[in-house]
Amino acid sequence: MRKKIEVKAVYDQDLEQVLKQLGIFDKLIAGEVNCAVCKSHVDLDNLGAIFPRGEDIKVSCDNDKCIRIVTTEGATYCSE
Amino acid sequence: MSDAINWLTQWGVLGLLAIVVILFVIFYEKFERPISRLYGLLASFNRAWQKSAIKAEIQSNINSFSRTIDKEVPDTMPYNIKLKFVKEIDRAELMQGKNLVIVRIRDRIHDDKNIVHAMLTFCPSGVMPVSRIYLDDCLGDAVDYTITRKLLSSMQYQSALNYLHKEIIEPAIKEKPELDKICRILDRLDEQGLFTKVVLRELRDFGTKVGSRYPTELHKNETRQFVSYMDTISTRATHEMVNTEFQGSFISMGFVFIGTDYKIYQEGAALYLRSLQWKKSKGIQRAYIAARDWAIDIAERSAYLAEKRKLAKIVKLTEYYATDSSGQRRKHIIIEMQLIISPFAPPEQGKLV
Numbered sequence: 001m002r003k004k005i006e007v008k009a010v011y012d013q014d015l016e017q018v019l020k021q022l023g024i025f026d027k028l029i030a031g032e033v034n035c036a037v038c039k040s041h042v043d044l045d046n047l048g049a050i051f052p053r054g055e056d057i058k059v060s061c062d063n064d065k066c067i068r069i070v071t072t073e074g075a076t077y078c079s080e
Numbered sequence: 081m082s083d084a085i086n087w088l089t090q091w092g093v094l095g096l097l098a099i100v101v102i103l104f105v106i107f108y109e110k111f112e113r114p115i116s117r118l119y120g121l122l123a124s125f126n127r128a129w130q131k132s133a134i135k136a137e138i139q140s141n142i143n144s145f146s147r148t149i150d151k152e153v154p155d156t157m158p159y160n161i162k163l164k165f166v167k168e169i170d171r172a173e174l175m176q177g178k179n180l181v182i183v184r185i186r187d188r189i190h191d192d193k194n195i196v197h198a199m200l201t202f203c204p205s206g207v208m209p210v211s212r213i214y215l216d217d218c219l220g221d222a223v224d225y226t227i228t229r230k231l232l233s234s235m236q237y238q239s240a241l242n243y244l245h246k247e248i249i250e251p252a253i254k255e256k257p258e259l260d261k262i263c264r265i266l267d268r269l270d271e272q273g274l275f276t277k278v279v280l281r282e283l284r285d286f287g288t289k290v291g292s293r294y295p296t297e298l299h300k301n302e303t304r305q306f307v308s309y310m311d312t313i314s315t316r317a318t319h320e321m322v323n324t325e326f327q328g329s330f331i332s333m334g335f336v337f338i339g340t341d342y343k344i345y346q347e348g349a350a351l352y353l354r355s356l357q358w359k360k361s362k363g364i365q366r367a368y369i370a371a372r373d374w375a376i377d378i379a380e381r382s383a384y385l386a387e388k389r390k391l392a393k394i395v396k397l398t399e400y401y402a403t404d405s406s407g408q409r410r411k412h413i414i415i416e417m418q419l420i421i422s423p424f425a426p427p428e429q430g431k432l433v
Contacts, residue, residue: 002147002150002158002159002160003158003159003160004159004160004161004162005159005160005161005162005202005205005206006162006164007161007162007163007164007183007198007201007202008164008166008180008181008182008183009163009164009165009166009182009183009184009185009198010165010166010167010182010183010184010185011131011134011165011167011185012184012185012186012187013127013187014165014166014167015184017167017168018166018167018168018169018182021168021169021170021171022169022170022171022174023171047184048183048184048197049181049182049183049184050174050181050182050184051174051180051181051182052174052175052180055175057171057174057175062184062197063251064196064197064200064247064248064252065251065252065255067183067197067200067201068200068201068204070181071181071183071201071204072204072205
């Protein structure tokens, strides 16, 4: 058996629920959230990834470059 | 055999079912694609199946592709991807997973985007994991784009290929113009069959040789120079004299091209054996004997004689069809020879072909 790299994902239809659980849905709707990498404005349409940084929860836009920067910093980990 | 029949009659359908379950668990990877097709059929009935269909499709496509590449060049794509959907997560749980990132997967109408993003997210940890930190940033990106393009081409997924080019590669090139040049080089090498057979192989071993040393500009320079050398090799005209050796601090390899007909008539394989001997005396660790069409026999004979005379060891012999620099599709052979046995030689070393 080959080792696996686990990539955690949220499906479009569960996105609202997950954002509410994390307490960032209202901020996102109010337009108060920016991409942690390119600083562009992030809304429900262009949200690409969610991740913790320090004591905060950050998001990135759906630009491939931003997602890759966020994920290569350690999104994935190996498991048997 | 009679024991097996006795056992089956004793346990009947239950026993058979147990065997099927065990086989399913052991060979789960082989069942990934049919499972994804099944979910695809059921997807229109239920939302949960829709999610499972997306997950199974992405996993089966990426995993079967990565297994193919890893079979060709072991340890270049040693992992499978496992997509795990999160539905309920609280803040504390997310904060606990220090390196956790939750990637968004869109609805089925965006399948092309999903596979591209999933693959590009997987690539930095899934493609050449050992060498990755020593690669130049542009080269790392170009390798990922080339690998992703290969995956999408193998799936004949035109809309995803368009998305990759228009929405991802083109904007990336605008930011880093150098990326365009490297992507073109890797594309040309892939067209000629040298991307996986030589470039990935050498870069994989580069990581192993560097070991766990602190990544420096020296490492990145060497990988950049290696790709530039491979470009010179792939664009050389027939009978053009180019330097066929690359000797860096960690990458040490060369080519022996077979195909100068009048030389073959005069000297046969002896000329190429001398070339291997010359490379070995210069400390080149690995040589690739390359030939096409009618010269394939001479290439095989040269490799056989080199091994017989203990000049080198055959590591891998691959015959394939590829497009040459004039655009013609021709039969090629590439024979990887280990000239100097080193502790960092590829894991296939020693297997006789």
